[in-house]
Amino acid sequence: MKTPMKLNATTVQSKSIQIYDRLDANFYSNASVGASEQIEHLSKRGVKMTTIGAMGSVSMPARTALARAESLEDSLPYLRPYDVFDYIPTAADHVSVPRNKKIDSFRIKTGSILQTRSGRNLGPCTLADDVLAQFALSDDMIRIHVEEERDRLVLLAFLKTSLGQALIRRGRSGSVIDHLTVSDVEAVPVPVFPVEVSDAIGSIVGDSVLLRQQGRTALKAALKEVENLYPISECTTWTHWSMQAQVCEDRLDAGYYHPMVRNGKQQLLKAGGVSLGTLATAALPVRYKRYYVEEVYGRPIVSGRQLLQPEPINLRYVSDRSFKNTDDYEIRSGYTVFGAVGRSEGRQAWPALVTADRERWLASNDVMRLVPNSDVRPGALWLAVATPQVQSQIKALSFGSVVDHMNPWDVESVIVPVFNDSLAARVEQAWDDLAQSTILIQNATSELEKEIQRLGG
Structure with missing residues (x-):
């Protein structure tokens, strides 16, 4: 028996048919068209409207190739567009200050709303x-500057609602890759909410922003302490070295024997380091058949990249019938997780600490799980894996002719430092702050969704 085709239904005003001069159902069932109809409906009910352009200024740097910084040259750390959505934004490169004449236009300014303007996941x-303001960012994100703090915070929450996202995507164009222009963003209509609503939403979003900055700052401070405890003094740009054949084990790939990896391992051993397997159990489940479903019918499932984001981009939901044993794919509060499949020169191996808000979420078979022993603090395990010398060891385990992979038993063999409870507690508090920040922004968005529905009648 064939499964009946699911039909999408929507109501369209006859005026819209005249405006758009189209009759195809697919066009009118598009969320962007529905959003325009919703804005018109709100206006008819007396809701005052403004636009992003009227609220503030919208800009983006001129498209240009940025010159990379040379050694010892004055430079700025540089982020790729989606790096701004990570828990801990990490520089993808460094760009020259003196050789990029318009470098100031690429600097991130505290308080700016950063809006993606291209790509298949356009919208976030x-x-x-203050943490993001330490970086430069490409022209692939549009900057929205709103002077009034409350208005800025409410606008952020509105842009995260389903209506806001649909309106942002309304102006996209491009035959292959979707793009937005500054004028597209300026023209986005925004309802003017009652003062009491704006005050309440602004307060929640403000608390969220402060908690996220607080958590990021604390984690960066902890990582800085680790760098001071285990400094890397050697050259990190080795291109060739020599070694005896008897040292080679069952691998011949050069990266596995990189001097930085070997020396870092010895450094940690001398400082009292232990194998990761003495602190935690590593696990990597097998591949599964994916049955993606709508949110109400499944559970969220994250990839190695998404687990690094407080608000996972393009989060999908999967049915439990995808797995023979669902428990193997669950992640629990206190686990340290990282992407085990991907590019070793990228974000592969960079860890996240699972917090209570993601308890019993699912993670793909590309995500390595580190389950801490009962006497090991989760914060200490996360910090150990994030240590540069440990990162280099884990990345060196990667193998594969096209896509890099690694084995859990190999991960358990790397040497890691042991940290005291005080430092571990600070790390755990920082991750709790990040989790609470996400909960608050989600609450603010949900409340604004309810207000939009109330205003619409």
């Missing part, structure tokens, strides 16, 4: 805090 946005 975030607000720049």
Whole structure:
């Protein structure tokens, strides 16, 4: 018996048919068209409208190739567009200050709303805090500057609602890759909410922004302490070295025997380091058949990249019938997780600590799980894996002719430092702050969704 085709239904005003001069159902069932109809409906009910352009200024740097910084040259750490959505934004490169004449236009400014403007996942946005303001960012994100703090915070929450996202995507164009222009963003209509609503939403979003900055700052401070405890003094740009054949084990790939990897391992051993397997159990489940479903019918499932994001981009949901044993794919509060499949020169191996808000979420078979022993603090395990010398060891385990992979038993063999409870507690508090920040912004968005529905009648 064939499964009946699911039909999408929507109501369209006859006026819209005249405006768009189209009759195809697919066009009118598009969320962007529905959003325009919703804005018109709100206006007819007396809701005052403004636009992003009227609220503030919208800009983006001129498209240009940025010159990379040379050694010892004055430079700025550089982020790729989607790096701004990570828990801990990490520089993808460094760009030259003196050789990029318009470098100031690429600097992130605290308080700016950063809006993605291209790509298949066009739509996500975030607000720049003091941590993000330390970086330069490409022209692939549009900057929205709103002077009034409350209006800025409410706008951020509105852009995260389903209506806001549909309106942002409304202006996209491009035959292959979707793009937005500054004028597209300026023209996005925004309802003017009652003062009491704006005050309440602004307060929640403000608390969220502060908690995220607080958590990021604390984690960066902890990582800085680790760097001071285990400094890397040697050259990191080795291109060739020599070694005896008897040292080679069952691998012949050069990266596995890189001097930085070997020396870092010895450094940690001398400082009292232990094998990761003495602190935690590593696990990597097998591949599964994916049955993706709508949110109400499944559970969220994250990839190695998404687990690094407080608000996972393009989060999908999967049915439990995808797995023979669902428990193997669950992640629990206190686990340290990282992407075990991907590019070793990228974000592969960079860890996240699972917090209570993601308890019993699912993670793909590309995600390595580190389950801490009962006497090991989760914060200490996360920090150990994030240590540069450990990162180099884990990345060196990668194998594969096209896509890099690694084995859990190999991961358990790397040497890691042991940290005290005080430092571990600070790390855990920082991750709790990040989790609470996400909960608050989700609450603010949900409340604004309810207000939009109320205003619409």
